[in-house]
Amino acid sequence: MINRDKLVRSSALAVRVASIANGAFLLAVALGLAASWVMAGRFTTLLLGAGAGGDLAQMTAGARWMLVLGLAMAAGAFVLLRELGAMVASVSAGDPFVAANADRLRRIGWALLFLQLLDIPGYLIRWSFPALGNAAPDAGMSPGGWIAVLMVFVLARIFAAGTALRDDLEGTI
Amino acid sequence: MPIIVTLDAVLDRKGMTLTQLSEAIDITLANLSILKTGKAKAIRFSTLEAICRVLDCQPGEILTFERD
Numbered sequence: 001m002i003n004r005d006k007l008v009r010s011s012a013l014a015v016r017v018a019s020i021a022n023g024a025f026l027l028a029v030a031l032g033l034a035a036s037w038v039m040a041g042r043f044t045t046l047l048l049g050a051g052a053g054g055d056l057a058q059m060t061a062g063a064r065w066m067l068v069l070g071l072a073m074a075a076g077a078f079v080l081l082r083e084l085g086a087m088v089a090s091v092s093a094g095d096p097f098v099a100a101n102a103d104r105l106r107r108i109g110w111a112l113l114f115l116q117l118l119d120i121p122g123y124l125i126r127w128s129f130p131a132l133g134n135a136a137p138d139a140g141m142s143p144g145g146w147i148a149v150l151m152v153f154v155l156a157r158i159f160a161a162g163t164a165l166r167d168d169l170e171g172t173i
Numbered sequence: 174m175p176i177i178v179t180l181d182a183v184l185d186r187k188g189m190t191l192t193q194l195s196e197a198i199d200i201t202l203a204n205l206s207i208l209k210t211g212k213a214k215a216i217r218f219s220t221l222e223a224i225c226r227v228l229d230c231q232p233g234e235i236l237t238f239e240r241d
Contacts, residue, residue, distance in 0.1 A: 171215060
């Protein structure tokens with residue numbers, strides 16, 4: 001039981017740290033995006049320093065799209081971490097088998113699907129802005145990610161069925 | 174729910190209290206109250222059997238169906 005409590009506490013801490021990191025990432029990306037217009041000259045120098053070669057206008061446009069992609073990723077991660085945090089909190093409260101957690105798990109599934117689908121715009125950026133070179137998002141498909149999406153949706157369904165069963169059992173005399 | 178629990182009437186007839194019944198069938202008074210007030214979602218055959226044995230009655234005397 002002590003080990004389980006430690007695990008729950010560590011999970012809660014990990015989710016909190018990840019949420020803070022995600023918030024910082026979101027802020028950095030938003031600032032980067034704003035800087036690409038407000039401080040266009042410095043932004044260009046920064047891109048040249050990154051070692052990407054070729055058309056500078058294309059590089060700037062590509063970098064802006066990458067930052068927009070980063071914002072979308074942070075938004076997806078925000079939903080995922082918020083729901084995960086609420087689930088961990090319900091575990092530490094001692095009653096995780098509630099209908100709300102089945103909904104949370106489903107929302108985590110949607111967030112994961114959204115994050116997986118971001119591979120497509122990532123690939124499009126890589127394809128549309130070759131000047132970005134190695135700085136472009138990785139275009140590789142990740143089968144593990146798709147399996148995780150499927151698994152979370154199936155688990156959400158199982159969780160919902162289990163919660164309904166428990167509710168029935170609780171009302172059985 | 175169209176199933177009405179008429180445990181009260183049978184208890185009255187037998188001159189028994191809910192507390193005595195709960196002690197006789199080893200089910201908590203709280204759970205038996207839930208059953209009596211019709212708030213239970215389901216009843217186990219074992220519970221029904223125990224109640225019928227102690228109250229010497231048929232399941233139909235405890236549960237009644239009433240159309241909505």
